[in-house]
Amino acid sequence: MTMKQTPSQTVGPYFAYGLTAEQYGYPFTAIAGGKVADELCTGDRIHVTGRVFDGNGDPIDDAMIEIWQADSEGRYLHPEDGRSSNSVFTGYGRYGTGTDPQNRFLFETVKPGSVDGVQAPHINVILFMRGQLSHLYTRIYFSDEVEANAKDPVLDTVPEARRETLVARREDMPIGVVYHFDIHMQGEKETVFFDL
Amino acid sequence: MTAAGYRMRDWEAHPPLLFPDYKSTVLRAPTKPLVPLKHTLSELTGPVYGHERVGPLDADLTKNGAKNGEPLGERIVVTGRVLDEDGRPVRNTLVEVWQANAAGRYIHKVDQHLAPLDPNFFGGGRCVTDDDGRYRFYTIKPGAYPWGNHHNAWRPNHIHFSLLGPSIATRLVTQMYFPGDPLLDLDPIYLSSPAGARERLISDFSIDVTEPGFALGYIFDIVLRGRYETPMETPK
Numbered sequence: 001m002t003m004k005q006t007p008s009q010t011v012g013p014y015f016a017y018g019l020t021a022e023q024y025g026y027p028f029t030a031i032a033g034g035k036v037a038d039e040l041c042t043g044d045r046i047h048v049t050g051r052v053f054d055g056n057g058d059p060i061d062d063a064m065i066e067i068w069q070a071d072s073e074g075r076y077l078h079p080e081d082g083r084s085s086n087s088v089f090t091g092y093g094r095y096g097t098g099t100d101p102q103n104r105f106l107f108e109t110v111k112p113g114s115v116d117g118v119q120a121p122h123i124n125v126i127l128f129m130r131g132q133l134s135h136l137y138t139r140i141y142f143s144d145e146v147e148a149n150a151k152d153p154v155l156d157t158v159p160e161a162r163r164e165t166l167v168a169r170r171e172d173m174p175i176g177v178v179y180h181f182d183i184h185m186q187g188e189k190e191t192v193f194f195d196l
Numbered sequence: 197m198t199a200a201g202y203r204m205r206d207w208e209a210h211p212p213l214l215f216p217d218y219k220s221t222v223l224r225a226p227t228k229p230l231v232p233l234k235h236t237l238s239e240l241t242g243p244v245y246g247h248e249r250v251g252p253l254d255a256d257l258t259k260n261g262a263k264n265g266e267p268l269g270e271r272i273v274v275t276g277r278v279l280d281e282d283g284r285p286v287r288n289t290l291v292e293v294w295q296a297n298a299a300g301r302y303i304h305k306v307d308q309h310l311a312p313l314d315p316n317f318f319g320g321g322r323c324v325t326d327d328d329g330r331y332r333f334y335t336i337k338p339g340a341y342p343w344g345n346h347h348n349a350w351r352p353n354h355i356h357f358s359l360l361g362p363s364i365a366t367r368l369v370t371q372m373y374f375p376g377d378p379l380l381d382l383d384p385i386y387l388s389s390p391a392g393a394r395e396r397l398i399s400d401f402s403i404d405v406t407e408p409g410f411a412l413g414y415i416f417d418i419v420l421r422g423r424y425e426t427p428m429e430t431p432k
Binding site for chain 2: 001002003004005006007008009010011012013014015016017018019021024026027028029031032054055056060062066068070076077078079080081090091092098115116119122124126128129130131132133134135136137139154157158162185186190191192193194195196
């Protein structure tokens with residue numbers, strides 16, 4: 001090891017036109033948005049939505065949520081995942097909380113399969129915001145995967161009382177299956193964040 | 197056999213989550229310790245983007261927002277290499293940038309600073325690193341601007357950088373500063389990174405990168421997390 005890591009700095013309040021331009025209506029393309037799966041993707045179509053709350057319980061309107069997930073068969077579109085996939089699914093989404101009137105993030109995707117047959121289905125989350133100097137990682141698990149969640153080795157490392165903060169609540173709505181996942185930066189329901 | 201994981205984040209380089217001098221951290225920093233996560237395939241992978249997502253003008257901020265002329269301000273070249281901790285180039289990785297214009301004004305709708313927008317400057321761009329890990333942007337030197345953190349608070353000139361790297365573990369969002377800026381020692385965001393590390397956020401002026409009669413050159417190298425050689429080195 002010869003080089004030292006470049007320090008992180010906050011994404012600040014003005015990331016929208018650089019990183020999520022299309023969502024915010026700026027004249028620049030974005031590499032990813034809220035629609036992670038299009039009609040060609042196989043798998044169970046789901047919506048994942050929620051808000052990010054600060055220590056006062058107020059929704060944060062300048063956070064950016066990135067998601068990274070496997071396809072419906074548990075495969076990542078990445079050279080490290082040796083399993084071949086015909087999927088057109090990139091597995092990557094980005095959404096800023098500044099455009100929805102309720103400051104929700106809104107992803108349309110497919111439910112991921114189990115990655116390695118050991119871990120429960122999950123979506124990896126990277127969180128950025130003004131007032132955050134280094135980004136945070138968390139995971140979204142699913143409330144209708146009770147058995148798989150009980151055997152998940154990552155959830156197993158989390159104090160039992162806090163595991164619930166990582167489980168998105170399923171609701172069957174007219175638009176389809178919606179998973180609700182709120183992120184709490186502080187307070188009784190403070191979300192578990194990982195050092196990875 | 198499990199694959200080798202990435203080295204951990206170096207908390208002697210990265211800012212702490214709670215840094216009260218930067219007031220917005222107070223209600224936004226988690227209060228409980230981060231839970232260590234041993235890398236699985238989920239952490240060894242990450243979004244893959246290459247040249248197919250980058251348009252011909254995306255790396256030239258002096259042109260990609262032009263409506264009827266050249267943007268105002270001092271034209272600069274910003275270039276550097278993206279490396280891992282072992283000094284290996286991080287090839288074919290996406291580098292995204294965004295910044296204020298020469299007057300210190302962002303095009304972002306919530307920026308109400310009383311400085312003029314430039315009709316010929318947008319302020320966002322991106323490019324992909326080459327086989328040496330090198331990136332290169334043309335842009336305008338961003339201006340300083342006031343903010344509300346404390347009385348008479350001003351951000352030093354800076355360009356925001358976002359990098360993906362090969363996995364979600366290498367993700368980095370940071371800011372590049374300019375040498376000799378007197379505002380650096382007054383800026384809680386810059387100062388939030390520990391002394392001995394934050395100096396790596398300051399670019400170097402380079403007469404070699406400077407293009408005669410056209411633009412001043414700055415070099416900003418970026419080091420992302422490296423990877424253990426073997427699974428045995430992975431902690432835990």
